[in-house]
Amino acid sequence: MAKNITNPEKDFARWYQDVIREAELADSAPVRGCMVIRPYGYSIWENIKASLDASFKKTGHKNAYFPLFIPESFIKREAQHVEGFAPELAIVTQAGGKKLEEPLVVRPTSETIINHMFSKWINSYRDLPMLLNQWANVVRWEMRPRAFLRTTEFLWQEGHTAHANEEEAREETLRMLNVYANFAVNVAAIPVIPGRKTEREKFAGAVDSYTIEAMMGNGWALQSGTSHYLGTNFAKVFDTMYLDSNNEQQFVHQTSWGVSTRLVGAVIMAHGDENGLRLPPKLAPVQVVIVPIARDDSARAEVMTVVERIRDNLEIEGVRVEVDSREGMSPGFKFNYWEVRGVPLRLEIGPRDLEEGHVMASQRNRPGRDSKFTIPLDSLVESIPGILDRIQNEMFEEAARKRDSRTYTVENLDDFREAIVNKPGFYDVWWDGNTEDEARLQQNTKATVRCIPLEQPEGSGKCFMTGRETNTRVILARAY
RNA sequence: CGGGGCGUGGCGCAGUUCGGUAGCGCACCUGCUUUGGGAGCAGGGGGUCGCCGGUUCAAAUCCGGCCGCCCCGACCA
Numbered sequence: 001m002a003k004n005i006t007n008p009e010k011d012f013a014r015w016y017q018d019v020i021r022e023a024e025l026a027d028s029a030p031v032r033g034c035m036v037i038r039p040y041g042y043s044i045w046e047n048i049k050a051s052l053d054a055s056f057k058k059t060g061h062k063n064a065y066f067p068l069f070i071p072e073s074f075i076k077r078e079a080q081h082v083e084g085f086a087p088e089l090a091i092v093t094q095a096g097g098k099k100l101e102e103p104l105v106v107r108p109t110s111e112t113i114i115n116h117m118f119s120k121w122i123n124s125y126r127d128l129p130m131l132l133n134q135w136a137n138v139v140r141w142e143m144r145p146r147a148f149l150r151t152t153e154f155l156w157q158e159g160h161t162a163h164a165n166e167e168e169a170r171e172e173t174l175r176m177l178n179v180y181a182n183f184a185v186n187v188a189a190i191p192v193i194p195g196r197k198t199e200r201e202k203f204a205g206a207v208d209s210y211t212i213e214a215m216m217g218n219g220w221a222l223q224s225g226t227s228h229y230l231g232t233n234f235a236k237v238f239d240t241m242y243l244d245s246n247n248e249q250q251f252v253h254q255t256s257w258g259v260s261t262r263l264v265g266a267v268i269m270a271h272g273d274e275n276g277l278r279l280p281p282k283l284a285p286v287q288v289v290i291v292p293i294a295r296d297d298s299a300r301a302e303v304m305t306v307v308e309r310i311r312d313n314l315e316i317e318g319v320r321v322e323v324d325s326r327e328g329m330s331p332g333f334k335f336n337y338w339e340v341r342g343v344p345l346r347l348e349i350g351p352r353d354l355e356e357g358h359v360m361a362s363q364r365n366r367p368g369r370d371s372k373f374t375i376p377l378d379s380l381v382e383s384i385p386g387i388l389d390r391i392q393n394e395m396f397e398e399a400a401r402k403r404d405s406r407t408y409t410v411e412n413l414d415d416f417r418e419a420i421v422n423k424p425g426f427y428d429v430w431w432d433g434n435t436e437d438e439a440r441l442q443q444n445t446k447a448t449v450r451c452i453p454l455e456q457p458e459g460s461g462k463c464f465m466t467g468r469e470t471n472t473r474v475i476l477a478r479a480y
Numbered sequence: 481c482g483g484g485g486c487g488u489g490g491c492g493c494a495g496u497u498c499g500g501u502a503g504c505g506c507a508c509c510u511g512c513u514u515u516g517g518g519a520g521c522a523g524g525g526g527g528u529c530g531c532c533g534g535u536u537c538a539a540a541u542c543c544g545g546c547c548g549c550c551c552c553g554a555c556c557a
Contacts, residue, residue: 003506003518004491004492004506013551013552014551017550021491028549032548032549084556087555088555088556109557138557140556140557142555142556143481143553143554143555143556144552144553144554144555144556149556149557150555150556150557154557156557203557211557222557223556223557224557225557226557258557259557260557261557262557263557291516293515293516294515295514295515296515327515328514328515328519329515329518329519330514330515330516330517330518330519331515331516331517332515332516332517332518332519333515333517333518333519334517334518335516335517335518336517336518337518348516350515350516351516352516353516360516446553479556480556
């Protein structure tokens with residue numbers, strides 16, 4: 001059992017904070033709710049960024065940057081938008097030593113300022129679609145911050161697109177949701193359920209919101225990415241119009257979509273175990289750590305020659321590798337050090353291995369003795385990429401198994417009330433409720449409708465809350 | 481904002497009841513010995529005890545006020 005890390009079975013929230021501290025992912029800042037992302041945590045975010053950014057570019061988007069400050073009046077133009085965001089705005093009223101004519105909002109999201117600019121840049125149907133993305137920080141003064149999951153300031157990307165008609169915009173909305181789902185599954189090794197948000201849960205200002213919902217280690221849900229069809233809601237209040245081929249003015253149809261540093265939290269909570277972090281190789285800042293073992297100087301020299309050659313060859317293969325040659329620390333200490341940090345693969349190389357012609361390897365994702373195996377020295381370098389792939393796959397399979405084994409169903413609210421406490425997880429139920437039913441559900445159980453999965457089964461049944469016959473199933477869960 | 485808890489070297493805590501020279505573990509520094517699952521010994525550095533005020537010969541400790549943090553809830557990427 002790892003020192004300084006609470007058992008996740010006993011206290012999951014505490015475990016989460018312990019892992020963040022011990023793995024040196026982040027530290028709290030002097031301002032409440034704000035977080036310093038430390039180098040190791042930040043490099044996980046950089047890997048997330050690099051992967052998504054490539055996908056955005058592949059789907060035709062270009063990066064741009066819009067300002068941090070937004071005139072307060074912009075936020076107020078779209079009724080739903082202002083209602084949703086007003087309570088959590090940080091507003092600058094004074095600057096340059098005097099009171100400002102108009103207060104400036106520190107952006108909570110950029111739909112408004114982007115529409116302001118789009119309305120200048122878009123004139124003709126030939127300007128469409130306009131496909132932009134920005135990597136930025138935003139500020140939302142939430143009541144209950146949690147590291148990575150809900151910080152006052154957070155880093156994210158927000159895509160903003162404008163299209164000639166509803167069909168194209170809706171297609172874009174789902175295309176980007178799919179980009180997120182693919183990232184979650186193939187890169188973060190986290191299974192997700194893509195679905196539509198209910199009226200109650202959708203983005204302030206959207207016509208429809210879509211989400212990917214992931215399950216964390218305690219059975220709670222985490223909304224891990226969202227994609228919105230905004231319709232013409234913002235276009236109408238910002239006059240974002242174009243001239244169509246019939247010489248008629250039309251409003252653009254828009255989308256916005258985003259993922260944030262919350263994804264780092266998702267990776268921690270979906271994969272971590274009682275010994276700390278476990279990182280999927282595709283996101284791990286260090287994919288392979290080599291711990292050289294030597295009793296004396298002459299052994300060390302011999303071992304290091306081999307270790308350095310292996311490191312250089314792995315680097316040529318594109319593997320992110322680090323040699324832990326720190327002196328005065330025992331091998332056992334180093335093993336634990338890198339395990340807490342979730343490094344997927346460890347190689348131990350000492351005089352004994354050189355004699356026997358192999359190295360000892362340990363896969364972080366496997367428990368106990370199963371984690372250790374040997375790799376022949378002469379085929380070491382070429383076998384590593386395959387092992388990393390194997391770890392990546394095993395981690396996804398394990399997360400999927402865990403998720404599936406904690407996905408249940410119930411027939412009525414009373415059963416659910418008990419079930420969600422005794423067996424936290426996803427509840428896949430028939431649903432025909434309205435917004436009031438959702439509110440009642442949350443009051444009674446603290447759970448919410450996470451999404452209406454895009455994939456719906458055949459047939460019908462009785463809504464677990466209203467008893468009405470329906471052909472819609474939804475996922476219920478407690479959520480972060 | 482409601483309910484609970486807590487502020488004492490970097491981290492975790494004891495000391496507060498009953499006022500009397502600020503302590504322990506980990507971490508850190510130096511040296512020697514160690515190194516295949518969180519090394520040992522010796523020496524050493526670091527704290528105006530959250531802040532302000534009061535009582536007192538004397539306050540981490542008693543009194544008054546303030547501030548902050550954490551956890552649980554309402555809100556949310």
